[in-house]
Amino acid sequence: MAARTKCANCPLRKMETFRSLNERELNFVSGFKTGELIVEAGSTIVLEDNNSPHLYTVLDGWAFRHKSLPDGRRQVLNFALPGDLVGLQLAVMNEMQHTVTALTDTTLCVFQRDKIWSVFKDYPSLSFSMTWIAAREEQMIDGHLVSLGRRxxxxxxxxxxxxxxxxxxxxxxxxxxxxxxxxxxxxxxxxxxxxxxxxxxxxxxxxxxxxxxxxxxxxxxxxxxxxxxxxxxxxxxxxxxxxx
The missing domain is CATH 1.10.10.10 (Winged helix-like DNA-binding domain superfamily/Winged helix DNA-binding domain)
Incomplete structure (x- = not known):
């Protein structure tokens, strides 16, 4: 699982929607990343109740988050696109409460989960970024919950x-x-x-x-x-x- 895309040359970082990192942050993220993983459409990226040692950022492709009842009825919770972090729940709560599946062939940047605490300890701006990502997920869920309940x-x-x-x-x-x-x-x-x-x-x-x-x-x-x-x-x- 070799890193194919250097963080400094990441195509996502050239997009106007993402904030730039300073040199210290970029060096940390480059070391935090352990490689890239390419999964085929339909493959499971993270499994509910699984204790994977990795976190992922979607580099290319589409995925979706979903949860199923024992009888097989499924709720799609959200969709993941490039730049989205997958597995943050796992890093904080030690297990996933939903599954993430690739909709297309998907390329993922892979990070070692046990290093996430060094982000909060030594890189306050990056820890704020992770908090921002979690808040954004909550915001999106708010919109979908209103849809399910009232629209x-x-x-x-x-x-x-x-x-x-x-x-x-x-x-x-x-x-x-x-x-x-x-x-x-x-x-x-x-x-x-x-x-x-x-x-x-x-x-x-x-x-x-x-x-x-x-x-x-x-x-x-x-x-x-x-x-x-x-x-x-x-x-x-x-x-x-x-x-x-």
């Missing part, structure tokens, strides 16, 4: 499409109001808490209203203003994201 199916889907588009756009995965959709309608029905049949009907409703076009592996937003109004969606204030 209609059409409103939920509109919100999720806007959310995924904006995250994809920030890392170069979207342009001209279109983005690649490596997930299926079944993934989104599990995220939105509706049946696959209801999901199919909801997609058709948005398409019939000329709000979106979903063709195979891509989603095009046709009327962003109307979609935002339907979802009661507010764009996040653009702040520089930390990148570990």
């Amino acid at each position: 209609s199916a059409s409103e939920r889907l509109a919100y999720l499409i806007l959310h995924l588009h904006d995250r994809a756009e920030a890392v170069g995965y979207a342009g001209n109001l279109a983005f690649r959709a490596p997930f299926t309608q079944a993934h989104l029905s599990d995220a939105l808490g509706i049946t696959p049949v209801h999901m199919s009907r909801t997609v058709k409703k948005l398409q019939d209203k000329n709000l979106i076009a979903w063709k195979k592996d891509s989603i095009q937003i046709l009327d962003r203003t109307a979609l935002e109004a339907l979802a009661s969606y507010e764009r996040n204030v653009k702040t520089l994201r930390p990148l570990i």
Whole structure:
């Protein structure tokens, strides 16, 4: 598991959405990283109740976080894109309460979990970054929880499409109001808490209203203003994201 991408030359660090590191921080992160891992679509990255020794940052690709009930019913909790940290829960609580699975072939930067405490001890700005990442995850969960509890199916889907588009756009995965959709309608029905049949009907409703076009592996937003109004969606204030 050799490091293929040097942290100083990381393509993510060239993106405007991520804040830069000073030389001391960059040297630490370079030593913190132990290598890269490439997983195929459908592979498990982190397993629920697993005690993996590693943390990961998504370098390229899509993944999703999910949790299942004993009878097999699944809730998709969120999606992971480049720059997202996977396994922070494991580092703090010593076990994962959900599973993370690759949606596409995915490249991960690998970090040794037992070194994370040196971040909080010696690098206060990086420890703040990890706290920021955790707070951002909480913020995203807040939005999805409101959807599950109060939005209609059409409103939920509109919100999720806007959310995924904006995250994809920030890392170069979207342009001209279109983005690649490596997930299926079944993934989104599990995220939105509706049946696959209801999901199919909801997609058709948005398409019939000329709000979106979903063709195979891509989603095009046709009327962003109307979609935002339907979802009661507010764009996040653009702040520089930390990148570990």
